Amino acid sequence: MSPPLPPFETHTVENQPPPFEPRDLWRDDVVLRDAVEREGAGEFAARVAAYGALAGDELYRIGFDANRDRPRLRSHDRHGQRIDSVEFHPAYHRLLEVAKQHGVAGLSWQLPRPGAHVARAALSYLHHQAEAGTSCPLTMTHAAVAVLRRDPALREWADKAAAPHYDPRDLPIQAKTGLTVGMGMTEKQGGSDVRANTTMATPLGAAGEYRLVGHKWFFSAPMSDGFLVLAQAPGGLSCFLLPRRLAEGERNAFRLLRLKDKLGDWSNASSEVEFCGSWARRVGEEGRGVATIIGMVMLTRLDCMLGAAAQMRMAFAHALHHARHRRSFGKPLLAHALMRNVLTDLAIESEAATAFALRVARAVDAAERDPAEAAFARVATALGKYWLCKRAPAFVNEAQECLGGAGYVEESILPRLYRQAPLNSIWEGSGNIQCLDVLRALDRDAEGGAALLNELDGAVDLDPRYADAVTALRQRLAAGGIEEFDGRAIAEQLVLALQAALLLRTRSPVAATFVASRVAGAHGLAFGTLRGDVDSAATLQRALP
Ligand SMILES: Cc1cc2nc3c(=O)[nH]c(=O)nc-3n(C[C@H](O)[C@H](O)[C@H](O)COP(=O)(O)OP(=O)(O)OC[C@H]3O[C@@H](n4cnc5c(N)ncnc54)[C@H](O)[C@@H]3O)c2cc1C
Structure with a gap:
C-alpha cells in the first residue's frame, strides 16, 4: 500500500514536461x-x-x-x-x-x-x-x-x-531620439486593389505639401510617429508621409475611430482612421504612389515570410519538447512511430522555411550590388510570402495537437501562435495577390525568370528526382501562356523546387526526404505522412538538441 497523502493533497503531479523556457533560441537552432x-x-x-x-x-x-x-x-x-x-x-x-x-x-x-x-x-x-x-x-x-x-x-x-x-x-x-513608422493603404472599398483608394490629397501652397481627406480601414500601430499612406493627388495615386504631430507640436488632423477586434495579434493595435484635412508631405512623384511604397512593401513581405518561419519554429520546438517528456501507453510520445513521423515531417518543413526565408534575405541584402540577386529577390519574395505563410497555420495546428489538450490552453504559447498564424498570409498582399505577382514576373520580368531558373539549375546534379522535376518545370515555363487559374499550382511547384534546391546545395541532412516528400510526391495531404526510410532520431536531435 502507498503511504497516505498529507492533508489537502489529492494526488501527485507527474508525467508533465519541465518548463520550456528559458531557452536560448539561437544556440538551439x-x-x-x-x-x-x-x-x-x-x-x-x-x-x-x-x-x-x-x-x-x-x-x-x-x-x-x-x-x-x-x-x-x-x-x-x-x-x-x-x-x-x-x-x-x-x-x-x-x-x-x-x-x-x-x-x-x-x-x-x-x-x-x-x-x-x-x-x-x-x-x-x-x-x-x-x-x-x-x-x-x-x-x-x-x-x-x-x-x-x-x-x-x-x-x-x-x-x-x-x-x-x-x-x-x-x-x-x-524632440525624439527614435521613431516608429506605420503604413496606410487599405480602404473600405479596396485593399488588394489600392488603385480604388478614394482618400483625396489636395496640394497646399508649398511644394510637396498636401491636405488629406479620407480614411483607412486598417491602420496598424496607430501610435507610430508617422505613416506612409496612399492617396489620390491631382496626378494620380501618390505616396505621402503623414506625421502624427506637426513640427510645432500640435496633433495632425486625424481621428482614430476604433480598434479592430482581431482574431489574434492581440498585443498590437490595428485601427480605423479618418483623415480630416491631415497635413502630409509627398514622397516620390505624383501618380507613382504604388511604385514608391513598393520599396517598403517588399521588405514587409520578407518579414511576413520570416514571421511564418518563426511561428513554425516556435511551435515545433514546443511540440518536440513536449513529446520528449510526456509519456503515453508506457513510453514517451516520441517513441511512438506515428508521433515520430509527425514531428520529423514538421522538422523538415520548419528547416526548409527558415533556410528559404534567410536565402531571400540574402537576395534583398545583395540587391543593390548585384542585379541577378535583385531579380531573384523580386520573384522569390512573392513565392516565399505565399508559400511559407500558407503553410504556417496548418503547421501550427499540427504542433498544437502534439501537446494534446495542453496545446489548446493559453498558458502554452500555442493558442497565441495559432491565432497569429493566418495573419501573415492576409496582410501585405494575400495569397492570390502574391501568385499574381509571380505570374507577372514569369511573363514580363525576364531577369526574374532567369534568376529563378539559375537557382534551380544549381542543384540538378544532386538528386535525379529533383532534376526530373526541374526539367518538367522548365518545359512548362518555356511553353508560356500560364493561365491565372493555374497561378497557385505553378507557384507551389516553383517554391518547393527552390526549397529543395537550397537544401540539396547546402547538403542538409533533410534534403533527400524533402525531395521525396515535397517534390517527388511521396507524401499525403496532412503532416505526418512521410514514407520509407527516414532517420527520425537524427533529424529531431539536429532540429532541437
Ligand atoms: C490585423 C490586420 C492589420 C492590418 N494592418 C494594415 C495596415 O497597417 N495598413 C494597411 O494598409 N493595411 C493593413 N491591413 C490590411 C491588409 O493589408 C488587407 O486586408 C489585405 O491587403 C487584403 O485587402 P482586403 O481586406 O481589402 O481584401 P480584398 O482586397 O477584398 O481581397 C479579398 C480576397 O480576394 C483576393 N483577391 C483580391 N483580388 C484578387 C484577384 N485579382 N485575383 C484573385 N484573388 C483576388 C485576395 O487575395 C483576398 O484573398 C491589415 C489587415 C489585418 C487583418
Missing part, C-alpha cells in the same frame, strides 16, 4: 546558425546570438503579458478633449525598447554593409518567436526607411526610424 553564416552575416553572429538568448527568456515571458492585457483606444481625455491615443501594457513598450536597441528595426540601415540585412532578418525571426504583435511596428519601421531615405528632405525621419532607440513619447519628431 542549428538551421538558423548555419543560414546566418552561409548567407553572409557571419560577422554579426555574436549580435544575433545575444538576441536569441534574450528572446527565449525575458521577451518570451513578457510576451504573455503584452497579449493578455490588450491595447485600449483612448479617444478623449477626461475633460472631453480628443487625444486619439492608444494605451498598451508596459510589456509592449519593453518589447519594442529591447528590439530597437538590438537592431530588429534598424541594423541593416545602421551598419550598411554586406550581410546586415541577413542579420536583421535573423533578429526579426528571433523576435517574432518570442512575440509576434510587436513585429508589426518593428517591420513597418524597418521597411519604411527604404522609402524615406530616398528623399534627402526626410533624412531625420530615416535616421531616427533606423536608430537603436525606442521613444514612445507623443512628441514631434524633432
Whole structure:
C-alpha cells in the first residue's frame, strides 16, 4: 500500500514536461546558425546570438503579458478633449525598447554593409518567436526607411526610424531620439486593389505639401510617429508621409475611430482612421504612389515570410519538447512511430522555411550590388510570402495537437501562435495577390525568370528526382501562356523546387526526404505522412538538441 497523502493533497503531479523556457533560441537552432553564416552575416553572429538568448527568456515571458492585457483606444481625455491615443501594457513598450536597441528595426540601415540585412532578418525571426504583435511596428519601421531615405528632405525621419532607440513619447519628431513608422493603404472599398483608394490629397501652397481627406480601414500601430499612406493627388495615386504631430507640436488632423477586434495579434493595435484635412508631405512623384511604397512593401513581405518561419519554429520546438517528456501507453510520445513521423515531417518543413526565408534575405541584402540577386529577390519574395505563410497555420495546428489538450490552453504559447498564424498570409498582399505577382514576373520580368531558373539549375546534379522535376518545370515555363487559374499550382511547384534546391546545395541532412516528400510526391495531404526510410532520431536531435 502507498503511504497516505498529507492533508489537502489529492494526488501527485507527474508525467508533465519541465518548463520550456528559458531557452536560448539561437544556440538551439542549428538551421538558423548555419543560414546566418552561409548567407553572409557571419560577422554579426555574436549580435544575433545575444538576441536569441534574450528572446527565449525575458521577451518570451513578457510576451504573455503584452497579449493578455490588450491595447485600449483612448479617444478623449477626461475633460472631453480628443487625444486619439492608444494605451498598451508596459510589456509592449519593453518589447519594442529591447528590439530597437538590438537592431530588429534598424541594423541593416545602421551598419550598411554586406550581410546586415541577413542579420536583421535573423533578429526579426528571433523576435517574432518570442512575440509576434510587436513585429508589426518593428517591420513597418524597418521597411519604411527604404522609402524615406530616398528623399534627402526626410533624412531625420530615416535616421531616427533606423536608430537603436525606442521613444514612445507623443512628441514631434524633432524632440525624439527614435521613431516608429506605420503604413496606410487599405480602404473600405479596396485593399488588394489600392488603385480604388478614394482618400483625396489636395496640394497646399508649398511644394510637396498636401491636405488629406479620407480614411483607412486598417491602420496598424496607430501610435507610430508617422505613416506612409496612399492617396489620390491631382496626378494620380501618390505616396505621402503623414506625421502624427506637426513640427510645432500640435496633433495632425486625424481621428482614430476604433480598434479592430482581431482574431489574434492581440498585443498590437490595428485601427480605423479618418483623415480630416491631415497635413502630409509627398514622397516620390505624383501618380507613382504604388511604385514608391513598393520599396517598403517588399521588405514587409520578407518579414511576413520570416514571421511564418518563426511561428513554425516556435511551435515545433514546443511540440518536440513536449513529446520528449510526456509519456503515453508506457513510453514517451516520441517513441511512438506515428508521433515520430509527425514531428520529423514538421522538422523538415520548419528547416526548409527558415533556410528559404534567410536565402531571400540574402537576395534583398545583395540587391543593390548585384542585379541577378535583385531579380531573384523580386520573384522569390512573392513565392516565399505565399508559400511559407500558407503553410504556417496548418503547421501550427499540427504542433498544437502534439501537446494534446495542453496545446489548446493559453498558458502554452500555442493558442497565441495559432491565432497569429493566418495573419501573415492576409496582410501585405494575400495569397492570390502574391501568385499574381509571380505570374507577372514569369511573363514580363525576364531577369526574374532567369534568376529563378539559375537557382534551380544549381542543384540538378544532386538528386535525379529533383532534376526530373526541374526539367518538367522548365518545359512548362518555356511553353508560356500560364493561365491565372493555374497561378497557385505553378507557384507551389516553383517554391518547393527552390526549397529543395537550397537544401540539396547546402547538403542538409533533410534534403533527400524533402525531395521525396515535397517534390517527388511521396507524401499525403496532412503532416505526418512521410514514407520509407527516414532517420527520425537524427533529424529531431539536429532540429532541437
Ligand atoms: C490585423 C490586420 C492589420 C492590418 N494592418 C494594415 C495596415 O497597417 N495598413 C494597411 O494598409 N493595411 C493593413 N491591413 C490590411 C491588409 O493589408 C488587407 O486586408 C489585405 O491587403 C487584403 O485587402 P482586403 O481586406 O481589402 O481584401 P480584398 O482586397 O477584398 O481581397 C479579398 C480576397 O480576394 C483576393 N483577391 C483580391 N483580388 C484578387 C484577384 N485579382 N485575383 C484573385 N484573388 C483576388 C485576395 O487575395 C483576398 O484573398 C491589415 C489587415 C489585418 C487583418
